[in-house]
Amino acid sequence: MITYEWLYVLAGVAFAVWAxxxxxxxxxxxxxxxxxxxxxxxxxxxxxxxxxxxLVLALVAIAGLGGLKRSxxxxxxxxxxxxxxxxLGNRLFLPALVVPLTAVAGTLLYTYTPxxxxxxxxxxxxxxxxxxxxxxxxxxxxxxxLRPPLMAPAEEGRRLIDSIGWAAILPQMLAALGAVFAxxxxxxxxxxxxxxxxxxxxxFLTVVVFAAGMAGFTMIMGNAFAAFPVMATAxxxxxxxxxxxxxxxxxxxxxxxxxxxxxxxxxMAANFNIVPAALLELKDQNAVIRQxxxxxxxxxxxxxxxxxxxxxxxxx
Amino acid sequence: MNYWPLAGIAIVVLGFAxxxxxxxxxxxxxxxxxxxxxxxxVAVIEALGKAFNDNRYIxxxxxxxxxxxxxxxxxxxxxxxxxxxxMRGATMGRLLVAYLAFRQLASALGMKDIGGxxxxxxxxxxxxxxxxxxKTHGDLPxxxxxxxxxxxxxxxxxxxxxGEDIFFAIASILLIQGxxxxxxxxxxxxxxxxxxxPTALCAFAIHAWRVLAFDRRLGRGRR
Numbered sequence: 001m002i003t004y005e006w007l008y009v010l011a012g013v014a015f016a017v018w019a020x021x022x023x024x025x026x027x028x029x030x031x032x033x034x035x036x037x038x039x040x041x042x043x044x045x046x047x048x049x050x051x052x053x054x055l056v057l058a059l060v061a062i063a064g065l066g067g068l069k070r071s072x073x074x075x076x077x078x079x080x081x082x083x084x085x086x087x088l089g090n091r092l093f094l095p096a097l098v099v100p101l102t103a104v105a106g107t108l109l110y111t112y113t114p115x116x117x118x119x120x121x122x123x124x125x126x127x128x129x130x131x132x133x134x135x136x137x138x139x140x141x142x143x144x145x146l147r148p149p150l151m152a153p154a155e156e157g158r159r160l161i162d163s164i165g166w167a168a169i170l171p172q173m174l175a176a177l178g179a180v181f182a183x184x185x186x187x188x189x190x191x192x193x194x195x196x197x198x199x200x201x202x203x204f205l206t207v208v209v210f211a212a213g214m215a216g217f218t219m220i221m222g223n224a225f226a227a228f229p230v231m232a233t234a235x236x237x238x239x240x241x242x243x244x245x246x247x248x249x250x251x252x253x254x255x256x257x258x259x260x261x262x263x264x265x266x267x268m269a270a271n272f273n274i275v276p277a278a279l280l281e282l283k284d285q286n287a288v289i290r291q292x293x294x295x296x297x298x299x300x301x302x303x304x305x306x307x308x309x310x311x312x313x314x315x316x
Numbered sequence: 317m318n319y320w321p322l323a324g325i326a327i328v329v330l331g332f333a334x335x336x337x338x339x340x341x342x343x344x345x346x347x348x349x350x351x352x353x354x355x356x357x358v359a360v361i362e363a364l365g366k367a368f369n370d371n372r373y374i375x376x377x378x379x380x381x382x383x384x385x386x387x388x389x390x391x392x393x394x395x396x397x398x399x400x401x402x403m404r405g406a407t408m409g410r411l412l413v414a415y416l417a418f419r420q421l422a423s424a425l426g427m428k429d430i431g432g433x434x435x436x437x438x439x440x441x442x443x444x445x446x447x448x449x450x451k452t453h454g455d456l457p458x459x460x461x462x463x464x465x466x467x468x469x470x471x472x473x474x475x476x477x478x479g480e481d482i483f484f485a486i487a488s489i490l491l492i493q494g495x496x497x498x499x500x501x502x503x504x505x506x507x508x509x510x511x512x513x514p515t516a517l518c519a520f521a522i523h524a525w526r527v528l529a530f531d532r533r534l535g536r537g538r539r
Binding site: 004007008010011014015021032037040041044045047048049051052053054055056057059060063064066075076078080081082083084085086088089090092093097100101103104108126127128131132135138139142143144147150152153155156157159160161164166167168169170171172173174175176177178179180183184185186189190192220224225228229232233237241248249250252253254255256257259263264267268270271272273274275276278279282283284288289290291292294295298299302303306310312 | 318319321322324325328329332337338339340342343345346349350352353354355358360361362363364365366367368369370371372374375376377378379380381382383384385386387388389390391392393394395396398399405426427429430431432433434435436437438439440442448450458459462463465467468469470472473474477478481484487488489492493496497499501503506508510511512514515518519523526530532
């Protein structure tokens with residue numbers, strides 16, 4: 001059976017190669033950072049929790065001291081790229097499409113045909129595993145088709161990962177922060193505070209506090225999934241459903257979407273908001289969030305109205 | 317109740333506002349939160365290490381970078397721009413509205429992995445949007461180009477977030493179902509996903525209008 005461990009070995013190899021190339025380039029900070037991450041992928045499952053924790057502290061120390069720099073491996077010039085693009089045409093898009101198509105078509109096939117009963121992939125892990133297979137297929141196909149220098153994919157990959165830098169592990173680090181918040185009971189405290197500010201007897205204002213709590217707590221956690229159980233058990237279920245008799249399906253579904261509006265507004269949702277700013281080499285780290293404010297705020301208000309109308313006015 | 321663990325949130329907000337390195341901010345917040353909740357420091361570091369290790373799958377997706385980098389070496393971004401330049405009537409506004417509709421529909425059908433920042437926005441959507449904007453408005457200063465690219469990324473996010481919940485077999489729908497079921501309110505995923513449709517339509521209307529307004533504003537800025 002193919003499990004996530006296989007993917008971790010693949011990622012471990014990629015980061016190890018980037019560490020070696022960084023060392024050859026005398027970028028010691030980058031080399032140490034990618035080597036530690038590679039070690040985490042290779043042996044994280046066999047290390048103690050404390051050893052993994054110390055590894056995290058070491059990664060953060062390197063990034064915090066400014067040890068990560070952009071790199072500039074040899075590549076083609078803009079003119080050469082223009083010439084290649086003219087010669088190769090739209091066929092260039094094919095390898096880029098292989099990866100998502102493998103992931104999506106593979107998942108559909110695996111889920112809705114007898115293939116799923118073969119137990120080839122770890123349960124519920126098939127999409128990411130198929131993504132990995134798609135990457136390998138696209139890489140092999142492109143190497144055979146274009147015949148670049150053997151180290152070209154490694155060097156081009158290093159250029160991109162170094163331009164992303166520390167932001168590459170921020171989403172994973174934020175997930176770890178969410179786990180610590182959960183252990184410390186932050187959700188219960190927030191739920192209690194939110195209940196405390198609700199005025200007695202007003203259905204509309206309770207909907208507003210529920211939706212604001214979803215968006216606000218999502219902004220803090222960077223993730224609506226962490227906010228939903230807290231707000232649903234603090235306000236949504238006891239007040240909106242049990243006390244005021246609202247429609248549970250609307251409160252659940254649209255409450256979650258009010259949280260998604262918060263995701264658009266926070267640097268804590270790093271993989272959606274900070275990572276693309278790095279990937280696109282934007283000067284302002286918050287440039288993507290700035291473009292999202294004008295959509296997220298009115299859409300949040302629309303969600304409040306949908307909950308009020310759909311769960312109460314139309315329901316009763 | 318002990319409100320001290322909330323200090324971790326304050327550290328996060330302040331740290332991001334003062335532009336400290338985000339990794340440093342996040343780990344400081346985690347350590348402070350755990351210690352203020354009454355755990356000892358070693359236990360907090362262990363919890364952090366375990367959670368970081370359990371979430372490695374999030375960072376696995378970077379293995380796509382060699383493929384994208386290799387295609388860029390052979391002119392993928394240039395080809396994406398060339399395609400837009402050759403299209404009559406292609407404007408940045410129309411292009412991003414079309415991408416928004418595509419991303420929402422694909423996500424609503426369960427294909428949320430088509431698209432995304434590393435796979436689609438950087439190599440394809442952002443260069444196409446930039447080329448379309450330059451085609452309509454003439455050469456643009458760097459800050460305007462950055463705004464166009466940021467809007468391309470924003471469009472990908474909006475399309476994903478407000479499309480995916482219409483598909484009933486998605487993690488967030490299952491989470492809602494789980495929370496409500498344990499509270500004694502069994503719901504079907506289909507009931508929940510149907511109620512994602514009104515918000516999806518409003519998201520499309522609001523964001524499409526904003527993208528088109530942004531395109532017009534870019535044009536005015538030039539004259």
